[in-house]
Amino acid sequence: MTTPTPDLRRSPVLDHLATHRLLPVVVLDDPDSASPLAAALVAGGLPLAEVTFRTPRAVESLRLMAVNTELCVGAGTVLTVDQVDAAVGAGARFVVSPGLNESVVRRCAELDVLAIPGVATATEITAALAAGVRVAKLFPAAQLGGPPAVHALAGPFPQMRFVPTGGISAETAQAYLSHPAVLAVGGSWMVPADAVARGNFARVAELTRRAVAAVQGRGRTHG
Numbered sequence: 001m002t003t004p005t006p007d008l009r010r011s012p013v014l015d016h017l018a019t020h021r022l023l024p025v026v027v028l029d030d031p032d033s034a035s036p037l038a039a040a041l042v043a044g045g046l047p048l049a050e051v052t053f054r055t056p057r058a059v060e061s062l063r064l065m066a067v068n069t070e071l072c073v074g075a076g077t078v079l080t081v082d083q084v085d086a087a088v089g090a091g092a093r094f095v096v097s098p099g100l101n102e103s104v105v106r107r108c109a110e111l112d113v114l115a116i117p118g119v120a121t122a123t124e125i126t127a128a129l130a131a132g133v134r135v136a137k138l139f140p141a142a143q144l145g146g147p148p149a150v151h152a153l154a155g156p157f158p159q160m161r162f163v164p165t166g167g168i169s170a171e172t173a174q175a176y177l178s179h180p181a182v183l184a185v186g187g188s189w190m191v192p193a194d195a196v197a198r199g200n201f202a203r204v205a206e207l208t209r210r211a212v213a214a215v216q217g218r219g220r221t222h223g
Contacts, residue, residue, distance in 0.1 A: 044208025066091025142167025
């Protein structure tokens with residue numbers, strides 16, 4: 001059976017990624033933090049978030065963040081079709097996975113939701129392309145070799161765009177973003193766990209503003 005694929009030219013998620021170049025990766029243990037975190041990201045000029053399915057109440061957190069209509073929110077660490085259904089039911093507009101699961105990609109296509117599966121090798125990129133994927137998460141990016149790994153893998157696969165994630169910091173983000181095959185980078189430096197746990201959302205908003213300014217060439221990358 002042929003895997004259906006969304007028309008990527010119509011995806012507002014890709015527009016967001018191409019515009020902002022940053023994807024905050026959020027791990028929330030307490031859903032009470034979801035709404036103020038969403039507001040802090042929007043206030044900082046970055047209306048995107050990937051809520052990872054690593055915590056017991058991730059679906060609830062995603063649902064609360066998705067209430068903010070200014071935020072484009074997706075689900076991360078999605079490993080199964082059931083998780084796709086739960087994420088989309090909670091308001092996820094895209095789905096990110098650490099690896100390539102063709103069943104997950106197929107279900108996302110059926111629901112007309114962008115799937116961004118993880119790849120780490122040329123073999124996995126080949127399989128992703130065969131599944132209709134044109135935007136993949138390069139993971140774990142730093143451990144794979146960083147920007148040189150992006151350059152090496154992008155050469156044979158000019159039709160693939162990458163969202164490197166894993167071990168990326170404020171100091172290293174720009175080196176990835178300078179490569180034309182990189183659509184955006186994922187990371188958590190603008191949403192540090194300690195600030196979220198303490199309810200210091202003003203700090204999150206400030207770090208987000210700095211990250212956005214750095215990507216736009218208006219500021220320094222350290223915070």
